[in-house]
Amino acid sequence: MPELPEVETIVRSLAPGICGRVIERAELLFKPLLRRAPRGGLAVLAGKRVLNVRRRGKMAIVECEGGLSLVFHLKMTGQLLLAGRGEARDIHTRLVVKFSDGGAELRFRDIRKFGFLLCVKGAPESACAELSCLGPEPLDITIEDFGRALSGRKARIKGLLLDQSVIAGIGNIYADEILFDSRIHPVTRAPALSKNDVGRLWESTRKILALAIDAKGSTLRDYVDAEGKPGGFQLFHKVYDREGEPCVTCGSPVKRIRVAGRSSYFCARCQRRGGRDKAAKTSPAAWTNSAKKR
DNA sequence: GCCACTGTTAGCAT
DNA sequence: CATGCTAACAGTGG
Numbered sequence: 465m466p467e468l469p470e471v472e473t474i475v476r477s478l479a480p481g482i483c484g485r486v487i488e489r490a491e492l493l494f495k496p497l498l499r500r501a502p503r504g505g506l507a508v509l510a511g512k513r514v515l516n517v518r519r520r521g522k523m524a525i526v527e528c529e530g531g532l533s534l535v536f537h538l539k540m541t542g543q544l545l546l547a548g549r550g551e552a553r554d555i556h557t558r559l560v561v562k563f564s565d566g567g568a569e570l571r572f573r574d575i576r577k578f579g580f581l582l583c584v585k586g587a588p589e590s591a592c593a594e595l596s597c598l599g600p601e602p603l604d605i606t607i608e609d610f611g612r613a614l615s616g617r618k619a620r621i622k623g624l625l626l627d628q629s630v631i632a633g634i635g636n637i638y639a640d641e642i643l644f645d646s647r648i649h650p651v652t653r654a655p656a657l658s659k660n661d662v663g664r665l666w667e668s669t670r671k672i673l674a675l676a677i678d679a680k681g682s683t684l685r686d687y688v689d690a691e692g693k694p695g696g697f698q699l700f701h702k703v704y705d706r707e708g709e710p711c712v713t714c715g716s717p718v719k720r721i722r723v724a725g726r727s728s729y730f731c732a733r734c735q736r737r738g739g740r741d742k743a744a745k746t747s748p749a750a751w752t753n754s755a756k757k758r
Numbered sequence: 759g760c761c762a763c764t765g766t767t768a769g770c771a772t
Numbered sequence: 773c774a775t776g777c778t779a780a781c782a783g784t785g786g
Contacts, residue, residue, distance in 0.1 A: 465765025522766080540765050541782080556782090576781045578766065619775060627775095628767080635765060684765065685784090725777060727763085 465687045466538040468602065468633030469676035470695065471519045474544050478524070478690035479517040481546045482570055485563045486513045487528065494558040494577065500592070501583035508532060508583070509561070521598045521632030525588050526570075533588045535595065539578035541686045545571045575686065598632040602669050605631070610666045614654045621657065621665070622650035623724035634669070636726045637682055637704045642668045644703045649735040650721070650728045675700065703729040 466474065490506035492498055502508050512528040519525070524544060526534040536544060546568045547553070553560070559572040559581065572581065584591040600609060613630050614621075624630050625639040634642070643650050645668035648661055657665070681687060681695030684705070688694050702712050707720040711731040719732050 467765070470765085537766085539767075539781095574781095575783070576764095576766095578781065617774085623775080626766090637765065682765090687765075724775095726765095 465540060465635070465637070465682070465684055466542065467522060467635035467638050467681075468519070468673055469638070469679075469697065470681035470687050471522050471524055471538065471633070472677050473681045473689050473695060474538075475517050475519045475524050476689075477693075478526075478544055478546065478570070481568060481690060482514045482526070482563070483517060484513065485565060485567070486511060488562045488564040491560045491562070492558075493560065494574075496577070497558045497572065497574070497579065497581050499580045499582050502532075502585055506583055509534075511564075520589070520595055521601070521628055522635065523595065525595075527588070531585050531587075533584050533591070535582040535584060535588055535592060536572065537580050537594070538574070539576070539580075541575040542579035543571075543573045543686065543688060544690055545573060545688075545692060546690045547571050597629055599628060599630045600632065602631050602633055603673060605666075607663060607666045610669075611659075611662050614657070614662060617654040619654060620650065620723060621648060621652045621654055622726075622728055624654055625669075626724055626726070631669075633673075636728075637684075637701070638672060638676065640704045640729050641676075641701060642672045644730060644735060645672055647734050647736070649732075649737040650723045650730055652737060703731060705729065 487509045490509050492506055509528060509532060512530050512532055514526060514528050516527040524536045548568055553571060556573045556575045557571050558574050561570040582592050582594065589595050599613060614624060617624055622639055622643060625634050646664040648665060676682065676697040679695060679697035679700065680689060682697040683694035684698060703718050706718045706729060708717050711718055711734060714731065714733050716731060716733045718729055720727055720729050
């Protein structure tokens, strides 16, 4: 489940535990996890110090000496965990990174085996397509660029929010929560969004993701941070996984439909179809145009 | 037991 | 090109 807030929480909880430490060796327990690596594989990491841990979209990046980086995608059930060398590991552990100080090791655990790891040399953003194809970070993007990202698109807004090349880091849970907060129906096509809609969507995106990070992410099932602690934002979900329960705003039952191949929860009364404020209907492109004028 | 469903997205068909 | 399904995997719940 790790979406942007969960990966951000993982990165923040992992960084103090491994930054500055020297890697002794990495044990790859499930070979297909490693999608790409320099010749010789993960052995190149031996003796390298961890310099930094950061997030891009839903990916976690561990930057090491020698221009080497580990890029993790956790997909549905991946976890990055700090664990003492003696701590029991289960059959779902796919990678173990040991440090020469003999302290806590980094483990990648993944039940469904969808997750992947890249070991790249050089600036990760230019060294791997998985990162370079990502759209802007939702917490960094300006309202003008957000409108620009949607302009010219004809797909349903929910699908676009989930499209990592449009905007990076949003997944099924937060897409639904963001759409509810901005009172936009998930099947609304981008061209039907008014300027006002796009403005609210931008604001809700920032608001929901920031609140979720504050709460350390949402734990539905597998997600925990590097210390094994669950998040708390699931307690604040207003529509996700609440089919049939009353809308927290108007009391009408939360609906569930299929959009972009995913379960999508929304309130049919609060989230009207085809964009909200028809009177002021303006395509997302208007954001681009009005932004250029200023 | 069988079937539907799950937080993602690459790959393929339209 | 953009868009929209489906499969990849393992587990859970009806």
